[in-house]
Amino acid sequence: MPDNAPSDPALNAATAQVLRAQDDKALRPSIAGFFDEATNTVSYVVHDPATKAAAIIDSVLDYDAAAGRTSNGSADRIVEYVEKNVLSVAWVIETHAHADHISAAPYLQQKLGGKLAIGREIVRVQEVFGKLFNAGTDFERDGSQFDHLFDDGDRFTLGTLEGIALHVPGHTPADFAFVIGDAAFIGDTMFMPDFGTARADFPGGDARQLYRSIRRLLRLPEDTRLFLCHDYKAPGRDVYAWETTVGQQRSGNVHVKDGTSEDEFVAMRTARDATLAMPQLIMPSVQVNIRGGRLPEPEDNGVSYIKIPVNAV
Template sequence: MSDAQKALDAARQQIEHAIADQSKRPSIAGFFDEATNTISYVVHDPATKEAAIIDSVLDYEAASGRTSNGSADLIVEYVRENDLTVTWLIETHAHADHISAAPYLQEKLGGKLAIGRDIIKVQNVFGKLFNAGTEFQRDGSQFDHLFDDGETFRIGALEGIALHVPGHTPADMAFIVGDAAFVGDTMFMPDFGTARADFPGGDARELYRSIRRLLELPEETRLFLCHDYKAPGRDEYAWETTVGQQRAGNVHVRDGVTEDEFVEMRTKRDETLAMPQLIMPSVQVNIRGGRLPQPEDNGVSYIKIPVNAV
């Protein structure tokens, strides 16, 4: 049995235990940022009140280049009101559509900043694109912890496991906590489909295999998504679904859709998509663990925009 299959089997077993025993299920609060269509999560163990924050958002005004902490402060307020102790600040991947607020939240609330180990691949690709120079370390050292496929972790008494799900980017991870899976940008709501795979290092075939891996989890598994854009005909934002609902109705990757069919659809669709509005500042900052580039001799940090390079 391969290591990847062992990791998936361990995740299945963990979820089945949590489905059978309510005490093994996390409490989850979602925070929707409409400016970037991003959902951040506070996941905590009701018994110990230990918590993880997943995929936080720093407010950024592209026209002025100014940052603010309104979205992150809602999370700080929630954590403090509920007397939670933050042990993890988790990124499912290096986001291309928003800047992470993890360093700000770490300063306010503590916790270890973590991401998948293949962030190193992303740092290498984008370090070259932004001509970041030798002062930018391409070894993941900007993060406190790098997760491997199948690695286990804990949030209080709750069991967690990390699964590598590349395709959208090389570094994407899904994090299973109890009966819940935080799947980042692999999938959206069933009526909206799946993430794009045309960023540097992305691969539609890998994305299909990663999604099908996740859809081997028990049908009752709760899936929590990183984004929602309201599919045509739907008036409300939504970000929670199940494996069973995705297998039955995902418009891109439901049961019966072959790998070749998905790759053809995804490739053609991606060719029609514009780059995310905040891709340049977001990736440039997020590969640094959410920290701005070092200030220059005038004390100001600068975001580079490579011209005619993407």
């Protein structure tokens, strides 16, 4: 989407919110990132310093694929942080149904409370993958596994802080970014400027849509803080990083900086995606995450099973 695109009420509201927060420090959230090197995922605890109201974004459940065992070490780091800082969790948010890690949302809800939320387009992802995994009629494809489904432009609060949900499809149909105060949590749309952008070849993904979603985000004020869901350390960089700004992305993103046309991006993204292997944990991750992070119902022996469709993708 060009920067002179038609009026965008949701983006305009998010822009006004960011500018208010930049002018008033009391409207800026406190943010802690928790990096899981096994999946290269960053989870966040975002809170309002005035009221201690908090949101958890994109949590990780540890999963040993060889043994088929889950554990809660990554999630317990978040629990410890929340309890140590006496925070009250209002939201447990997923930017999308992740293909590279399993969500720890149900465990964190049990420990800390909060509403589990995701974008409404999760129903499209549930439909596609419900068929792939032959989930049957018992698997509801209506998003009812979540407490709240966000629509584009929806507003929410975190104590005294304002938040706005922005639909940014392309990586998947259901991706959302969440702007809280002067910070935007942008999921898998972009990585650090030296690494580029997310893939768009999963079912329902679309490189052209991804470009337009990214350009939409890059119309936010230049000093908007952007918090990423992943980092893989670009060549020549020895440390992990997951915070950048709109201005840094516009001037330096190797895939989509200012001056990159939509057609150039689509050609690059399509060619690059054709060389990428599927994420190692895509089968367990998507199968569980479309259920809101819950394992499939146990079978008659009391054990839950992850299905692996053979020669189907």
